[in-house]
Amino acid sequence: xxxxxxxxxxxxxxxxxxxxxxxxxxxxxxxxxxxxxxxxxxxxxxxxxxxxxxxxxxxxxxxxxxxxxxxxxxxxxxxxxxxxxxxxxxxxxxxxxxxxxxxxxxxxxxxxxxxxxxxxxxxxxxxxxxxxxxxxxxxxxxxxxxxxxxxxxxxxxxxxxxxxxxxxxxxxxxxxxxxxxxxxxxxxxxxx
Numbered sequence: 001x002x003x004x005x006x007x008x009x010x011x012x013x014x015x016x017x018x019x020x021x022x023x024x025x026x027x028x029x030x031x032x033x034x035x036x037x038x039x040x041x042x043x044x045x046x047x048x049x050x051x052x053x054x055x056x057x058x059x060x061x062x063x064x065x066x067x068x069x070x071x072x073x074x075x076x077x078x079x080x081x082x083x084x085x086x087x088x089x090x091x092x093x094x095x096x097x098x099x100x101x102x103x104x105x106x107x108x109x110x111x112x113x114x115x116x117x118x119x120x121x122x123x124x125x126x127x128x129x130x131x132x133x134x135x136x137x138x139x140x141x142x143x144x145x146x147x148x149x150x151x152x153x154x155x156x157x158x159x160x161x162x163x164x165x166x167x168x169x170x171x172x173x174x175x176x177x178x179x180x181x182x183x184x185x186x187x188x189x190x191x192x
Contacts, residue, residue: 022041071101102121149166
């Protein structure tokens with residue numbers, strides 16, 4: 001029994017009230033302070049036995065939701081920083097990493113940045129499809145067309161691994177064209 005405002009309340013009753021309050025946190029836009037405070041309150045229950053398993057389950061969900069929402073915010077921060085600076089010193093966020101957050105179903109909480117991140121990811125996915133199409137064996141894309149596509153890929157704030165394949169194809173085509181136009185000078189320069 002705990003004393004609360006002059007009355008006695010059982011630990012189980014306090015835990016039940018905490019679960020009700022904490023469960024509502026998932027239904028409002030993410031607030032780091034709300035999650036931190038709710039998790040701090042769990043400390044009074046976690047030492048107890050199996051009767052507090054429901055508290056532990058909600059606390060685990062709070063931690064997972066907090067990590068997810070902060071991951072979304074971190075991705076957006078990196079994307080927007082890269083977009084503002086277009087600096088080659090800043091690393092792009094990998095599309096696969098972004099998709100780890102976007103593919104979670106159901107969403108653990110409400111994070112307004114989720115839809116914005118989804119928009120950036122959709123732009124990157126369209127680019128991936130265009131690169132795959134340009135690299136397909138049936139494609140007759142010219143070097144300038146491939147270079148233009150690569151240039152566009154460089155402007156997207158999310159890294160897509162298909163860029164590497166595109167760059168390799170461009171390089172291979174340039175070497176091939178060089179060897180076709182200068183067959184003997186190309187061979188001697190590679191052999192010496």
